[in-house]
Amino acid sequence: MSGESDPYIFSTDTLPSDLRFLPPLANGLLGWRVFNNIMHMGGVYNGEAGRCHRADVPCPLAVRVDIKEPAQHTYSLDTHTGVFTHTMSSASVTVSQSLYSHRYYSNLMVMEVLLVRQVTSEEPITVNLVSSYTPQSKDIVFQSGPDYKGGSHIQGKTTSAEIPGGSCPEVHLIWTPVPSSLTLLPEQSQARWGFILIVANSLDTAEACFDEGLNLMSTGNLRPSHEKAWKELWLQSQVEVVGSESLCKALIGCLFYLLSAFPSIHDTSSSFGGVSPGGLSNGGDGQDYWGHVFWDQDIWMYPGIALFYPKLARAVLEYRVGTIDGAKDNAQRQGYKGLKFPWESAVSGREVCPEDIYGQQEIHINGDVTLAFQHYLYLTGDISMFTEGRGREVVFGVADYWVSRVTYKPEDQKYHLLGVMPPDEYYYNVNDSVYTNTVAKFSLQFAVELAALLQHPAPKEWQEVAENLKIPFNEESQYHPEYDGYIKGHPVKQADAVMLGYPLGLPMSLEVRKNDLEAYEPVTDPNGPAMTWGMFAIGWLELGEAEKAHVLLEKCFSNIQGPFQVWSESSDGSGAVNFLTGMGGFLQAVLFGYTGFRVQRECLAFSPLLPKDISELYVRGVDYLGCQMDWLLRKDEICIILREQASNATSYDLHVVLKGSGTKIPLIRGQPVTFPREPGYVCKTASPSPCWPF
Numbered sequence: 059m060s061g062e063s064d065p066y067i068f069s070t071d072t073l074p075s076d077l078r079f080l081p082p083l084a085n086g087l088l089g090w091r092v093f094n095n096i097m098h099m100g101g102v103y104n105g106e107a108g109r110c111h112r113a114d115v116p117c118p119l120a121v122r123v124d125i126k127e128p129a130q131h132t133y134s135l136d137t138h139t140g141v142f143t144h145t146m147s148s149a150s151v152t153v154s155q156s157l158y159s160h161r162y163y164s165n166l167m168v169m170e171v172l173l174v175r176q177v178t179s180e181e182p183i184t185v186n187l188v189s190s191y192t193p194q195s196k197d198i199v200f201q202s203g204p205d206y207k208g209g210s211h212i213q214g215k216t217t218s219a220e221i222p223g224g225s226c227p228e229v230h231l232i233w234t235p236v237p238s239s240l241t242l243l244p245e246q247s248q249a250r251w252g253f254i255l256i257v258a259n260s261l262d263t264a265e266a267c268f269d270e271g272l273n274l275m276s277t278g279n280l281r282p283s284h285e286k287a288w289k290e291l292w293l294q295s296q297v298e299v300v301g302s303e304s305l306c307k308a309l310i311g312c313l314f315y316l317l318s319a320f321p322s323i324h325d326t327s328s329s330f331g332g333v334s335p336g337g338l339s340n341g342g343d344g345q346d347y348w349g350h351v352f353w354d355q356d357i358w359m360y361p362g363i364a365l366f367y368p369k370l371a372r373a374v375l376e377y378r379v380g381t382i383d384g385a386k387d388n389a390q391r392q393g394y395k396g397l398k399f400p401w402e403s404a405v406s407g408r409e410v411c412p413e414d415i416y417g418q419q420e421i422h423i424n425g426d427v428t429l430a431f432q433h434y435l436y437l438t439g440d441i442s443m444f445t446e447g448r449g450r451e452v453v454f455g456v457a458d459y460w461v462s463r464v465t466y467k468p469e470d471q472k473y474h475l476l477g478v479m480p481p482d483e484y485y486y487n488v489n490d491s492v493y494t495n496t497v498a499k500f501s502l503q504f505a506v507e508l509a510a511l512l513q514h515p516a517p518k519e520w521q522e523v524a525e526n527l528k529i530p531f532n533e534e535s536q537y538h539p540e541y542d543g544y545i546k547g548h549p550v551k552q553a554d555a556v557m558l559g560y561p562l563g564l565p566m567s568l569e570v571r572k573n574d575l576e577a578y579e580p581v582t583d584p585n586g587p588a589m590t591w592g593m594f595a596i597g598w599l600e601l602g603e604a605e606k607a608h609v610l611l612e613k614c615f616s617n618i619q620g621p622f623q624v625w626s627e628s629s630d631g632s633g634a635v636n637f638l639t640g641m642g643g644f645l646q647a648v649l650f651g652y653t654g655f656r657v658q659r660e661c662l663a664f665s666p667l668l669p670k671d672i673s674e675l676y677v678r679g680v681d682y683l684g685c686q687m688d689w690l691l692r693k694d695e696i697c698i699i700l701r702e703q704a705s706n707a708t709s710y711d712l713h714v715v716l717k718g719s720g721t722k723i724p725l726i727r728g729q730p731v732t733f734p735r736e737p738g739y740v741c742k743t744a745s746p747s748p749c750w751p752f
Contacts (some may be wrong), residue, residue, distance in 0.1 A: 089338020381407025422590030425497030589643025
């Protein structure tokens with residue numbers, strides 16, 4: 059397919075005037091915005107506490123190719139392969155410069171240059187390589203090291219540790235030297251050059267990775283191994299629609315950039331540094347939230363990835379497990395027990411937010427973290443994450459925090475969470491944020507549930523507080539006020555109370571759900587963060603209002619900055635770039651909105667609804683209890699095919715239950731199952747899982 063017809067290829071003949079919207083290339087460890095002279099490495103931060111930010115690493119591949127004669131330029135990002143290519147076509151030569159962060163070997167970045175002669179000539183053809191690289195960083199003190207097997211080498215440490223007395227991360231770069239020009243000799247019709255860059259935390263790792271890179275080049279397997287890794291990812295997940303090219307392209311872009319922020323599915327190092335709102339390519343000092351990890355990772359980005367990739371989902375949980383000691387320290391500093399996950403996290407898990415009020419009051423982060431663990435268990439049945447994986451320490455530690463943080467009031471015999479900031483950051487020092495209290499209630503209930511599953515004695519206070527924690531509700535208006543004392547009609551920054559229905563799943567009538575949406579939609583800041591409208595869209599889909607949901611989802615398109623589908627946090631192009639949080643919310647609106655997927659303890663429920671403009675939605679590779687399923691949703695019918703079956707699937711059957719009739723339809727590997735979609739149906743893919751007897 060051509061670039062014009064293939065929705066996976068983003069092409070243009072002119073680069074965006076705002077260089078922030080050049081395409082990011084990342085692989086879960088290294089992140090770089092093409093042509094930029096700096097890059098970042100996961101887990102490498104500089105600065106103590108609130109001054110902590112991703113350390114700028116100089117990029118030796120910051121090179122532009124220049125030819126003397128007039129040429130037509132094409133810039134293309136192929137999301138099939140994760141390769142960015144700048145092509146220059148002149149009368150005598152076609153020059154292709156390709157750049158990629160290697161998807162399998164995460165310490166490796168690559169630049170390739172291909173010259174192809176267009177006319178027969180005995181003249182040599184020379185192109186210039188213009189580099190903006192300098193071996194300097196304001197965050198790392200670099201010094202030259204001895205060359206290694208023809209590769210240049212610099213090494214250094216950050217100037218300041220994240221915590222007092224902590225160690226400063228070490229960074230080594232080894233790369234193929236880039237000449238100032240390349241020449242196609244008279245007898246050559248074409249020639250190719252490859253340049254590799256290794257970034258690592260130790261000299262041994264850097265040298266070993268450089269050896270691997272040289273070997274890949276000598277065997278001709280450098281690019282094929284990268285493309286194979288991307289192909290493997292796309293075989294496990296696909297989200298496409300028929301009826302809207304712009305929506306289809308947006309979904310592909312969202313999934314591509316989100317996957318780029320996660321490690322390889324073959325990575326066993328457990329060194330994943332989490333996902334920040336702007337991804338690895340951004341987050342230096344003073345920009346894109348300094349590269350910190352927020353609730354954005356657990357609530358906004360995680361669910362869409364977890365639906366397809368259990369290994370990547372587990373990497374998110376392991377990141378949080380790795381910050382347990384810091385979370386314990388945060389709780390103690392606030393005078394509470396258990397674990398208090400930081401509002402802004404780097405490596406240690408200690409609070410690195412530049413402004414104290416957020417770390418002190420935006421405590422819903424604790425429940426958000428637990429919700430990801432709960433979602434993972436229900437989706438995968440993987441108990442090992444909670445035993446040897448230490449997930450139970452997270453869940454139980456959060457429960458202990460809530461019990462120590464609440465205040466009991468005898469006058470209403472309720473527990474309260476006082477002095478908090480809700481997700482809507484326009485308000486602070488408020489009492490009983492409805493979102494915070496609800497996510498706290500559910501995380502306490504899950505702690506009790508998990509304790510029973512693991513035969514661990516649960517303190518009676520967990521259940522007591524969960525049952526009696528105040529959930530604000532206005533009986534007269536039949537809606538949920540955002541917090542105790544919220545005045546209906548006052549402006550809000552972003553989705554907050556509307557998230558009670560999804561993702562929290564607080565039981566409520568359809569009338570209350572509608573009232574919440576109607577109360578907050580007109581007063582939500584139109585310039586607020588991009589993920590908000592996806593949550594409103596899901597709410598209206600729950601109510602059967604597909605067209606209204608579609609209109610709200612289309613609001614997100616103003617946050618997509620062409621031509622490379624890079625998202626800005628705000629619709630005017632300001633805020634964090636490449637805003638993965640907005641992409642995560644957008645992806646969820648389709649994956650959990652149009653499909654109606656809900657990950658529940660006993661099943662994967664679904665209730666599809668498509669707007670009139672969308673004739674088909676294809677979702678490939680949904681992974682439920684180790685079984686991979688493909689879903690084709692049309693206006694009037696649903697088709698499911700069980701593609702792969704878990705090795706332990708003989709111990710339970712996988713089937714669809716049609717609620718309207720109670721009919722059970724078995725799913726058999728390789729055999730498509732098609733059934734009509736009727737209004738009011740709630741269908742379930744259910745099975746007695748190893749954890750939760752159905």
